[in-house]
Amino acid sequence: MHILVVNGPNLNLLGRREPEIYGTQTLADIDNELTKTFPDVRFTFFQSNHEGAIIDTLQSAMDRTYNGVVLNPGAFTHYSYAVRDAVAALPVPVIEVHLSNIHLRAESAAGEEFRRLSVIAPVCKAQVSGFGPAGYVLAVRMLLNATTETQ
Amino acid sequence: MHILVVNGPNLNLLGRREPEIYGTQTLADIDNELTKTFPDVRFTFFQSNHEGAIIDTLQSAMDRTYNGVVLNPGAFTHYSYAVRDAVAALPVPVIEVHLSNIHLRAESAAGEEFRRLSVIAPVCKAQVSGFGPAGYVLAVRMLLNATTETQ
Amino acid sequence: MHILVVNGPNLNLLGRREPEIYGTQTLADIDNELTKTFPDVRFTFFQSNHEGAIIDTLQSAMDRTYNGVVLNPGAFTHYSYAVRDAVAALPVPVIEVHLSNIHLRAESAAGEEFRRLSVIAPVCKAQVSGFGPAGYVLAVRMLLNATTETQ
Amino acid sequence: MHILVVNGPNLNLLGRREPEIYGTQTLADIDNELTKTFPDVRFTFFQSNHEGAIIDTLQSAMDRTYNGVVLNPGAFTHYSYAVRDAVAALPVPVIEVHLSNIHLRAESAAGEEFRRLSVIAPVCKAQVSGFGPAGYVLAVRMLLNATTETQ
Amino acid sequence: MHILVVNGPNLNLLGRREPEIYGTQTLADIDNELTKTFPDVRFTFFQSNHEGAIIDTLQSAMDRTYNGVVLNPGAFTHYSYAVRDAVAALPVPVIEVHLSNIHLRAESAAGEEFRRLSVIAPVCKAQVSGFGPAGYVLAVRMLLNATTETQ
Amino acid sequence: MHILVVNGPNLNLLGRREPEIYGTQTLADIDNELTKTFPDVRFTFFQSNHEGAIIDTLQSAMDRTYNGVVLNPGAFTHYSYAVRDAVAALPVPVIEVHLSNIHLRAESAAGEEFRRLSVIAPVCKAQVSGFGPAGYVLAVRMLLNATTETQ
Amino acid sequence: MHILVVNGPNLNLLGRREPEIYGTQTLADIDNELTKTFPDVRFTFFQSNHEGAIIDTLQSAMDRTYNGVVLNPGAFTHYSYAVRDAVAALPVPVIEVHLSNIHLRAESAAGEEFRRLSVIAPVCKAQVSGFGPAGYVLAVRMLLNATTETQ
């Protein structure tokens, strides 16, 4: 069992940036929690601020060396049709994860309407939003089930 | 620990209606799975095709007799500001669950654009979409964590 | 042969409300005309101002105890995705009927733009609009043909 | 009793074009069915791919030589304000007929959003949509009733 | 003199829900204030979370047993064309009341754009918005004047 | 107690312009009615067709020489962000008054869609619309209450 | 001096169609009035319900055999980019004429929003709208001036 966990732009700042929205856990904390929670799963963790690097990495899952992908696209969620196409090409299931409730933020005081739309969600298998770091755990659990089911 | 599980219109048809989208499990199957998976949790299950009945039921959680709510609003997701207001008034966390990937359906062959928008999501704590019946399990797990955290 | 005739909110006022638009016939008059015109058909007539009751009733046609449904959704036409989902789930044909020409009303002096769109029409088999009470007769005739064809 | 039946562009291909949507009956079949079903009615049938020819023909009904018009405007439905003006000028009732459910097609896999709107419907007396060739029969029946009523 | 006072969904929570917006008075307090302020008026008070029940109740005013209606549609304000149709059918004046300034809320931090539009207002005689519980008193006073005038 | 009553463009025509919408009372009649109804209140009345003059006058209430403002912005309602800013800057409550039901007019035969939106309402304390001249009386009564409450 | 006067679809009905909007003068009356008012001008009059025939006729003015064109495009005003292109190609000035005030009709009781936009106006030299038959006289007078100026 091998799962690819991909994080998009500015998620390397987790724990340091707007903690009232994103919490105080760092990305390393999340990676550790996943490793600890699923000792039988092999994880490859990847974060980049470069759209191209994220696409390159997603493409590395083309040959089923991975059983599934957990993807938090960060701000690419809202405009990167190139990441979308890379996800659509994958033969393994991809779960989209957002730490905060993006629907809430679209309507909240910051008025960030653009956060309502995910151009990537339609080609993912499922999404979780608003669960904080626990969202990654749920996504992996889901992938484990999906893999078991189809065996 | 007491959790309210509310299902909206037409979800009583689960297992009989468009199984290629919603699968073959019935709502009773899902209820049973929850009961079995969380033996220490007391569940109250409610389904109705009546918007008013759903609001009445949600209001019954005003006095913290419940620790949290799992809500699949069905088609009310897309227009019931009344259900939204009932959710917004609750002092306990509400998790929105959708069986299918509503983003995919909004773009898919059926062209059901209206399924893209949830008027209820902005007042929920979190959402899961596309996990099928497992989404209910994830939502309950989330509520257990949330309750533990804040104790 | 058994046909379900469902009328939505405020149609119980027929004959009393805005007669210049809806005419002077009451809903009972229409029911009688159907019974008289089709003596060999068994009719079940239902009217409600409650969206949930209409969905409950439509669901009663899930098991083919009815050969078809004639539905005038009233104002639910324009926003009830819950009624739409109930229609979509039915294994028997549903004909949407509107007494007045809803396209005309959308543009007419009252400026009721919202009347132009039916969120239910796309999941019906056919629509008639603007025929007044005769629209119900045409819809039943259509269902008789459809039933005969597929036998 | 004299009725004008007007069919717009590409309806001469009926029975040959996309039979899964439009069926296998030709326009001549429909004409014959009308003649046979209403032996006491005199029909004038007209089909053209030319917008101007359709307007010329509709104008021929200005002097009440016809008792009513059955109009399937084909694709002109969606943009010909000139046909609309010709219909609006007529002193006899016009019924708009569509073979397929245009609301369904607007949302279906073909994504033909433009099929949702009829610019002609607001000036017609009534519409039928989705009844296939039987729609013409229903429209004529309607015109017979209307004529009788106002006598 | 007999006035019907109808309150829509979640208004039974008044005094308990978001008091910074809606104040601490309960609906019973408002009813009492009306009774005390207008000792010569007979009031019928009705609240429901059920759209159908509200329509049923409004229809009970069809026969002029009431001299006027005060209506706070709650969230139905923003989408219930069925309540609108019921109001439009009434022969007595209806005054729309909102406790808070809905225009302010549409623009405020909560970003609840949907609160800007009332689909019911165009068929009411008048509206008051932002006066808190006093809005009900103003509405009744208005109805008394209107009744006197037309006598 | 001192209240400023400000009326915008064309309201000086009251009683002479479109009486079927605005009634036959003149602005002087309304002023007199206010003076008579509230003998203990000192009123300053102001009407102008000049946006700048209205802003100058509103600014004169910056120093709390007034206890509140009653404002009928006339057509400025729909576009004057400058009047809006002047209102927003005032430390005393402002009540927006419209003689006719602006929601009705937006949908009515005149098709004056622009009348639906008030750019000033979001910075007022409350609005009354559709009460005719009585709206001014209600607004003053409201200001008296507000002033009493906060003492 | 030679001027081409082109009238679009349904203008041959002038005097017979909706006289409350278009008046009782026929197109022949207008032609006569032009001939009588401008005895020194040679006129070619053309009316057709066929878009192609109108384009053919407009193209006949490519070689400056005409000094200018008066064009009432009828309903083609609102969608015929083909007529627009024909106008744009002409080396002589074209004046667009509308009998009724199209801006008024766009907002009036008929709610014909589509009448607000002319896709042809941007390539014409000038427009007159709402002057009735006199609009043609004004347009010709304008062309005479323009021709004189540039000599």
Add this chain to the structure above:
Amino acid sequence: MHILVVNGPNLNLLGRREPEIYGTQTLADIDNELTKTFPDVRFTFFQSNHEGAIIDTLQSAMDRTYNGVVLNPGAFTHYSYAVRDAVAALPVPVIEVHLSNIHLRAESAAGEEFRRLSVIAPVCKAQVSGFGPAGYVLAVRMLLNATTETQ
């Protein structure tokens, strides 16, 4: 015979501002031309950059001291609902004049989309656009005809 000619903001710059659009004639030139062309008509000329002054002036025509109004609203064309209301209140016909083709400018290189819409046109009797200074002459001629007709 007495006609009021009203010009809006920046039209006092005529002849000095962007002559390639507006020509080299000044407003005084136009006034002189009108006086010379119509020796039997008494003219009152008014120009202002102040919206309020224009409304005051238009209102001076309330008592039929004028037989008609020629109005070039300048940039107020596109947003002044206050000027619109003043025009709507007048008992005499108002003709809207624009020197340049506003439809062309909406699409031209300057991309001034806002110039396409006139909020005042729907309440005027007629419009001329694109005729340059001659548009004023045409408008006066039109008013003379209208006055003659109704006598």
Add this chain to the structure above:
Amino acid sequence: MHILVVNGPNLNLLGRREPEIYGTQTLADIDNELTKTFPDVRFTFFQSNHEGAIIDTLQSAMDRTYNGVVLNPGAFTHYSYAVRDAVAALPVPVIEVHLSNIHLRAESAAGEEFRRLSVIAPVCKAQVSGFGPAGYVLAVRMLLNATTETQ
């Protein structure tokens, strides 16, 4: 090998109309170039300003007497759903050709936004745009390949 080349409205003006956009070659020049470049192909050339004539001609390709169609719809590109339906009905491939870059023109100084959208492109096999007359040659070459491939 037999190919139908259809050109829409105003393309007969090629070489005479706006040569800075469309070049100086006439349609006859293009026809000759095709005949010379593909000596083994039999061509039928058709141009018309009549939408109906273009549909009639396209329908003549229903019986595979042609191997493919090259279509430059001219301005019909932007609104003729009737031509679209005719193309959709053809059993042979259709290539859409535009002389100029329609995307550039949509944004360019002329501001012809409407040129951005082709309502016909979605039912064609392929498009070339901006190649000038060479676009026709490319389209024919493409059809030859397609025919060869499927043999």
Add this chain to the structure above:
Amino acid sequence: MHILVVNGPNLNLLGRREPEIYGTQTLADIDNELTKTFPDVRFTFFQSNHEGAIIDTLQSAMDRTYNGVVLNPGAFTHYSYAVRDAVAALPVPVIEVHLSNIHLRAESAAGEEFRRLSVIAPVCKAQVSGFGPAGYVLAVRMLLNATTETQ
């Protein structure tokens, strides 16, 4: 060197109105700072709540008695096409200044979407936004540079 500094509606309230947005400096403070910072420049300062007065003043710069204009249009920024036209007519450079970041305010908690758009900016030479009173200093410095350059 002579510079005109024009401030629009409500800017006379500077230092008194919403100091958390606009700071505590008054307009007089800003004027003094400009005079002190640029001792060699002659300044004319003008503020008005009257759109017409601002246009009159801007027009006074038509004859190059000024070398440039610094303009803070206040709320006129968002709708005054009349001020825009006055700016467009000026032969000297105009710099638009906003004290606060209008882009931020458009998205912030106040939800003042309308503040995003400046209808005047496209005809100015440049803008500064968000610099507070220092924006005026920057604008003057810019004008000095521009003047030097072009000498």
Add this chain to the structure above:
Amino acid sequence: MHILVVNGPNLNLLGRREPEIYGTQTLADIDNELTKTFPDVRFTFFQSNHEGAIIDTLQSAMDRTYNGVVLNPGAFTHYSYAVRDAVAALPVPVIEVHLSNIHLRAESAAGEEFRRLSVIAPVCKAQVSGFGPAGYVLAVRMLLNATTETQ
């Protein structure tokens, strides 16, 4: 003769990804076909998933070391204004190539509306879409012609 061929994100997957849309040829196959078809042309082939790398490469054509560019921007087509700016800066012609008919895909079952718009097309010389790999050959042929013409 030297031509740069640039392919955007995910085009390296060609032949492996969604072959029913994109066919079974790889990008290397296309490169080989170009080299073989045009033996006298020197090609530089570049593919990247990195927007920045594509811009860097396009900028390398600033000094006319290339005679032209063939560009398939992949998903960057729909949002990369940065690639657009790089194309706009080039002194040599750029041809945009799409393998599939993007207009068809925008309307087809996948509902990928976003594929309709190319933000890059307006700054290219020409586009081909829907020709599959042959589109590259056509684009190169076009560039050869263009180069020959301008010599």
Add this chain to the structure above:
Amino acid sequence: MHILVVNGPNLNLLGRREPEIYGTQTLADIDNELTKTFPDVRFTFFQSNHEGAIIDTLQSAMDRTYNGVVLNPGAFTHYSYAVRDAVAALPVPVIEVHLSNIHLRAESAAGEEFRRLSVIAPVCKAQVSGFGPAGYVLAVRMLLNATTETQ
């Protein structure tokens, strides 16, 4: 004092690309001018066509090693929510600089509507637009003031 100056895609072409819009100064010229104008400030200059590289660089300012950032995002201005998030995370002020007046370009002949909106501006402290290279100098001066103020 240490300031980071970041320039986005294609700004390395400055002085070579469209000099009529961007002038003839190169980016190096601007850097030199900054260094010369502010001898006491330490500058770090960065330009990249890679969105990811720009985000990486902006993140290097997380630890206050810089006192402020001057950012010209180039085309990223219009769509890069990822750059926006990076800016939002910074604890030091960021000033957005555009060489040309982006508001003018949105409306100008090139019709580049997309240039009107900056998705980054709402999270910057201030913007300057249209000042050419001098904009960078103004931005730095602003940062110096801000730093001094808060000490």
